[in-house]
Every structure is written in structure tokens, then in C-alpha cells.
Amino acid sequence: MTPQSIPVTATSIVDAIAADLRARMFSGELTADTPLTETDMAAAYNVARPTVKAAIERLVAEGLLVRGLHKTARVAALGPAAVSDIYHARAYLESEILRRLARTRLVPTDAVAANAEIGRLSEGTPTDLIEPDIRFHLSLIDAVGSDRMSKMYRSLMSEVRLCMNRVQSLNLLAPGLIYAEHERILELIAAGEGDAAAALLDDHLGRARERLIKALGGEPGPQADAPTDLLARS
Amino acid sequence: MTPQSIPVTATSIVDAIAADLRARMFSGELTADTPLTETDMAAAYNVARPTVKAAIERLVAEGLLVRGLHKTARVAALGPAAVSDIYHARAYLESEILRRLARTRLVPTDAVAANAEIGRLSEGTPTDLIEPDIRFHLSLIDAVGSDRMSKMYRSLMSEVRLCMNRVQSLNLLAPGLIYAEHERILELIAAGEGDAAAALLDDHLGRARERLIKALGGEPGPQADAPTDLLARS
DNA sequence: CTTGTGAACTTGTTAGACAATATTCAGGAC
DNA sequence: GTCCTGAATATTGTCTAACAAGTTCACAAG
Numbered sequence: 001m002t003p004q005s006i007p008v009t010a011t012s013i014v015d016a017i018a019a020d021l022r023a024r025m026f027s028g029e030l031t032a033d034t035p036l037t038e039t040d041m042a043a044a045y046n047v048a049r050p051t052v053k054a055a056i057e058r059l060v061a062e063g064l065l066v067r068g069l070h071k072t073a074r075v076a077a078l079g080p081a082a083v084s085d086i087y088h089a090r091a092y093l094e095s096e097i098l099r100r101l102a103r104t105r106l107v108p109t110d111a112v113a114a115n116a117e118i119g120r121l122s123e124g125t126p127t128d129l130i131e132p133d134i135r136f137h138l139s140l141i142d143a144v145g146s147d148r149m150s151k152m153y154r155s156l157m158s159e160v161r162l163c164m165n166r167v168q169s170l171n172l173l174a175p176g177l178i179y180a181e182h183e184r185i186l187e188l189i190a191a192g193e194g195d196a197a198a199a200l201l202d203d204h205l206g207r208a209r210e211r212l213i214k215a216l217g218g219e220p221g222p223q224a225d226a227p228t229d230l231l232a233r234s
Numbered sequence: 235m236t237p238q239s240i241p242v243t244a245t246s247i248v249d250a251i252a253a254d255l256r257a258r259m260f261s262g263e264l265t266a267d268t269p270l271t272e273t274d275m276a277a278a279y280n281v282a283r284p285t286v287k288a289a290i291e292r293l294v295a296e297g298l299l300v301r302g303l304h305k306t307a308r309v310a311a312l313g314p315a316a317v318s319d320i321y322h323a324r325a326y327l328e329s330e331i332l333r334r335l336a337r338t339r340l341v342p343t344d345a346v347a348a349n350a351e352i353g354r355l356s357e358g359t360p361t362d363l364i365e366p367d368i369r370f371h372l373s374l375i376d377a378v379g380s381d382r383m384s385k386m387y388r389s390l391m392s393e394v395r396l397c398m399n400r401v402q403s404l405n406l407l408a409p410g411l412i413y414a415e416h417e418r419i420l421e422l423i424a425a426g427e428g429d430a431a432a433a434l435l436d437d438h439l440g441r442a443r444e445r446l447i448k449a450l451g452g453e454p455g456p457q458a459d460a461p462t463d464l465l466a467r468s
Numbered sequence: 469c470t471t472g473t474g475a476a477c478t479t480g481t482t483a484g485a486c487a488a489t490a491t492t493c494a495g496g497a498c
Numbered sequence: 499g500t501c502c503t504g505a506a507t508a509t510t511g512t513c514t515a516a517c518a519a520g521t522t523c524a525c526a527a528g
């Protein structure tokens with residue numbers, strides 16, 4: 001999957017640099033608010049400035065970097081508000097997906113395999129659970145076969161991975177509970193109970209959201225969305 | 235509470251060119267498969283090639299242009315498979331949104347206004363209905379207050395606008411019916427009947443999808459899209 | 469008719485440069 | 499001492515010119 005050679009000769013240099021920067025952000029080497037000066041990056045990768053500039057702009061479009069006009073790009077510092085938005089969006093996308101899967105009672109085999117791996121890793125460190133957990137949710141989305149849905153959800157998950165390495169104390173994951181809830185979700189899909197599956201997922205993601213926000217030092221406000229612009233219609 | 239959001243239009247040349255190209259694609263001036271050669275565009279806009287290159291790459295990331303390595307970028311030719319994918323994704327996003335809105339029984343005022351405009355335009359040409367129709371659906375999404383959901387839905391709608399001008403015979407829109415169904419959706423939200431609202435929207439978008447696919451000369455298969463020439467990016 | 473060869477065109481990337489803007493830091497006013 | 503002001507520095511936005519690498523198409527050879 002990941003292009004292995006750090007020397008940037010694989011496909012497109014811009015692609016390679018963007019992929020490398022992404023990996024370094026996910027691995028925690030590049031922490032939040034780390035500035036990525038174009039000239040420095042160009043020197044580090046031994047390429048010209050426009051090349052690394054294109055890679056940076058791509059990551060800005062993905063939301064992993066932030067930059068203002070004439071300002072140095074920095075690794076996005078996803079705060080409580082961003083985490084809340086990301087997890088709400090995840091819930092919106094995935095709960096509807098569960099309803100559709102439940103209609104056909106189709107249980108993706110990849111999701112089963114990913115959760116089985118989570119079950120086996122109950123003794124490992126919480127960090128090891130991140131990858132299989134992401135695979136579990138991604139396989140559910142991919143099962144509906146919509147390229148655009150998969151792409152959108154992957155974009156959200158990349159932001160999740162970015163803010164995951166902000167909290168060193170990853171005790172926000174309870175392996176046994178996660179495994180059990182995933183398993184229950186798969187059962188509800190097989191049983192055709194879409195509403196129950198969606199409700200459980202809402203709870204599942206809602207608790208993860210609150211824990212992550214608390215770990216980031218924010219107030220876990222249950223909603224705090226849509227304050228204006230709404231009117232009851234009689 | 236919100237410290238930012240002062241609408242200063244800090245515009246760069248790249249942004250301006252990207253916006254202009256987008257507008258020209260939506261207006262139908264740039265039709266599907268139109269090649270956008272970098273040197274030609276640079277000459278047309280009287281800017282350097284890297285500048286227009288950045289604008290093109292941005293539109294490629296948005297899915298409005300397609301390009302292979304070392305190949306000229308062209309306006310995306312959204313075929314039946316792409317339209318099916320786009321409308322399914324729309325349904326996934328928006329039906330869940332309707333369920334959440336119905337829980338609080340809050341009807342966005344912008345959606346009411348947009349549909350009222352549709353009602354007044356029942357005599358106009360079908361093309362005039364596109365803008366208010368898009369505004370109607372966008373206001374529903376925006377009402378939940380998730381920046382990422384709004385961004386994702388806007389991305390889908392930009393693709394919709396792009397393939398709209400491929401079909402000159404826009405008789406796929408029945409103004410009266412659209413107005414009535416929109417109104418019914420708002421009523422169901424106000425009544426707290428999320429399931430019914432989601433089901434009606436599914437039908438609403440499903441019929442629009444089939445008409446559009448038929449107008450593009452494809453088979454309106456209910457699901458099961460064979461991935462064709464989507465996103466040649468490596 | 470198929471297959472290769474080559475020229476023309478286009479993009480990928482580099483180098484250096486200049487202008488515009490942001491940031492920083494020193495110095496002066498109170 | 500603190501705050502404001504302004505110049506020096508740093509960084510990005512954009513341009514010009516150029517070369518390398520790849521694609522497309524016409525055309526000739528088999």
C-alpha cells in the first residue's frame with residue numbers, strides 16, 4: 001500500500017512527498033502546530049520549492065495542514081470543536097450506511113475479520129487497536145460500493161488519525177467493550193435491525209467523541225450545534 | 235463566542251482562476267471532455283503556467299476535472315455510473331440529516347424560503363429551478379451545523395451541477411411535483427417523522443437519478459455500478 | 469493490416485528572481 | 499516598566515526560462 005522508498009522516485013514526486021508527510025503526521029513525528037516552511041521542506045527532500053509547495057497544498061485541501069495567505073503551513077491542531085464536528089460527521093455517514101446494510105442483511109467479511117483482530121489484541125497496547133478499528137469502520141462504508149462515500153469517510157478518518165496522536169494517554173479505548181459493541185453491530189445488521197444498529201453506533205461514536213474531547217482538555221458539550229437560523233414551523 | 239468569520243475576501247490569483255473555471259463549467263461554456271491545456275490557459279488568463287497549473291490541480295482534487303499523469307486535464311465527463319454514485323451518496327448524507335432534523339422538529343428557514351421560490355417559478359424554464367433546488371437541499375444540510383458535512387455535500391452538488399449542463403433537454407424536472415415533495419419533506423420534519431422524511435427523500439432523489447441517467451443514455455440500474463473511468467489518480 | 473519509429477506537443481520539475489505580505493525585534497513615548 | 503511604532507528579516511505568491519520525461523499522432527516499414 002504505502003510506497004516504501006523515502007527517495008522520491010516512485011510515481012510523482014509531489015505524490016511521494018505528500019504521502020511521506022501524511023505518514024509522518026500519523027506516526028506522531030510531526031505534531032500539531034509544527035510549521036512546514038516551504039524552503040526548509042524543499043531542502044529536506046532535496047527538491048525545488050514549487051514541488052513541495054504542491055504537496056503542501058494538497059494536504060491543506062485534505063484538512064491535515066492549515067495555512068493562511070502568506071503564512072507558513074502548520075500541522076492542523078484539531079481542537080475539541082473539530083473533534084466534535086468530525087465525530088458527528090462520522091456518525092451521520094456511518095449510521096445511514098448501517099441502515100442500508102441492514103436492509104440487505106449483508107455483513108461485510110472484512111469487518112468481521114477486522115473485529116476478530118480486535119478481539120485477539122485485547123492484551124496489546126491501546127495504540128495497536130487504532131488500525132484494526134479504522135479498518136472495521138472503513139469496511140462497513142466500503143461495503144455499499146460508493147466511491148464517493150468511501151472517499152469522504154477516509155478523509156474523516158485521516159483527521160481522526162491526526163488528532164489521535166495528540167493524546168498520549170490512549171486509555172480512551174476499552175478493547176473488550178469495543179470488540180463487543182462491534183460484534184453487536186454486526187449482529188444487528190444480520191438481523192435486519194437498522195434502527196438499532198444506527199442507535200448503537202451513535203452511542204459508540206458519541207462516547208469515543210466525548211473521551212477524546214476530554215483528553216484534549218475541552219468541554220464535552222453534547223451538542224452545541226446549529227444555534228441560529230432555525231425556526232419551528234407550525 | 236465566535237472570534238473569526240469576518241468576511242474578508244482574501245483572494246489569490248489561483249483562487250480567482252479556479253473560481254472562474256468552475257463558473258464556466260457550471261454555465262456550460264466548458265463542456266465535458268474539453269481539454270484544458272496548461273499553456274493555453276496560462277495564455278488566456280495572462281498568467282504563468284505554474285499558476286494555472288495550481289488552479290487545475292485544485293479542480294482535479296474536487297473531481298470537476300480529470301487528468302492522468304502527463305496527460306492534459308479535461309472537464310470530467312460524468313457518465314451514468316458517476317451520476318448513480320453521486321445521487322446515492324446524496325441520499326446517504328441527506329436522509330440521515332432529515333432524521334436528525336426531525337428529532338428536534340426544527341425546519342430551516344432557508345429551506346422554506348428556497349422552496350417558496352420554487353413554487354413561484356413553476357412557470358419558468360426548468361433551468362431556473364436548479365439554483366433554488368440546490369439551495370433547498372443545502373439549507374437542510376447546513377442546518378445541522380457541521381462544517382464537514384456541508385463541505386462534503388457541496389462537493390457532491392458541484393458535480394451535480396457539472397453533469398446537469400450535459401443534458402440540454404432539462405425536462406427531467408417537474409416543477410410542481412418538486413415543490414410539493416419538498417413541502418411534504420418539511421412537514422414531516424416538523425411532525426418529527428424522520429423515517430417518513432428519509433423514505434420520501436430517497437424516492438425523490440432516486441427518481442431524479444433515474445431520469446438523469448436516462449437522459450445521459452445509460453441504464454438506470456437500481457444499484458450495482460461497475461466502476462468505470464473514475465479518478466485515474468494513482 | 470499491423471507494427472514500430474520519430475517528431476510535435478504537453479506535462480513534471482528545476483532554478484533563480486522579484487514583489488507583497490507577515491513576523492520579529494529594536495527603539496522611543498508615556 | 500509597558501505599550502506603541504517602525505524598520506529589518508523571513509516567508510510566501512508569482513513570474514520567467516528552461517530542460518527532462520512522457521504522450522499522441524502521423525507515417526513509413528514489414
